[in-house]
Amino acid sequence: MSVLEIRVLGDPVLRQDTKPVATVTDELRALIDDMFDTMRAAKGIGLAAPQVGRLERVAVVDVEGGKQPLVLINPEIVSSSTDTAKSEEGCLSIPDVFGDVERPSAVVVRALDRDGNPFEVSASELLARCIQHENDHLHGKLFIDHLSVLKRRAALAKWSKQKDRYPGFIRRLTDEEVAEHHHAEDL
Numbered sequence: 627m628s629v630l631e632i633r634v635l636g637d638p639v640l641r642q643d644t645k646p647v648a649t650v651t652d653e654l655r656a657l658i659d660d661m662f663d664t665m666r667a668a669k670g671i672g673l674a675a676p677q678v679g680r681l682e683r684v685a686v687v688d689v690e691g692g693k694q695p696l697v698l699i700n701p702e703i704v705s706s707s708t709d710t711a712k713s714e715e716g717c718l719s720i721p722d723v724f725g726d727v728e729r730p731s732a733v734v735v736r737a738l739d740r741d742g743n744p745f746e747v748s749a750s751e752l753l754a755r756c757i758q759h760e761n762d763h764l765h766g767k768l769f770i771d772h773l774s775v776l777k778r779r780a781a782l783a784k785w786s787k788q789k790d791r792y793p794g795f796i797r798r799l800t801d802e803e804v805a806e807h808h809h810a811e812d813l
């Protein structure tokens with residue numbers, strides 16, 4: 627188990643579509659364990675494979691501090707509520723940048739678990755938001771894409787002042803001082 631480097635905005639891997647997992651192997655489970663370690667070290671609540679430079683269609687989520695860790699392999703959102711909710715999001719790949727994102731307030735997601743067994747989860751509130759944010763990552767989409775043009779411009783301006791801290795678009799948690807203002811909703 628190890629903490630991996632996190633790729634930040636500007637790395638083309640974050641804009642790539644992922645490849646569906648054909649077989650859940652021990653190698654994939656090792657990646658999943660490393661992704662949980664990385665997410666927790668970064669104090670995030672979700673992490674998708676492209677954020678650690680990988681293109682397997684896999685994400686991990688944990689919105690309750692270890693109580694309900696969720697592995698999503700080949701996730702598909704099979705239904706979304708018509709009612710929406712707006713709330714602030716951040717992203718481990720865009721440190722210190724936040725923005726209000728409107729999304730369906732509830733979703734049903736179908737995926738494989740770490741043993742390769744299919745399951746379905748009905749999620750609402752923060753879990754629903756996190757699943758949608760991670761599912762976006764698996765298709766090259768980031769939360770800033772959901773912002774209005776003006777809000778996105780402001781977010782990118784803020785990011786342009788941060789990005790020099792991440793040469794090669796790499797965020798090394800071990801090198802990083804524990805951030806002064808960790809945010810509860812870095813996904």
Ligand code: NI
Nearest residue numbers: 717718719813
């Ligand atoms: Ni994210």
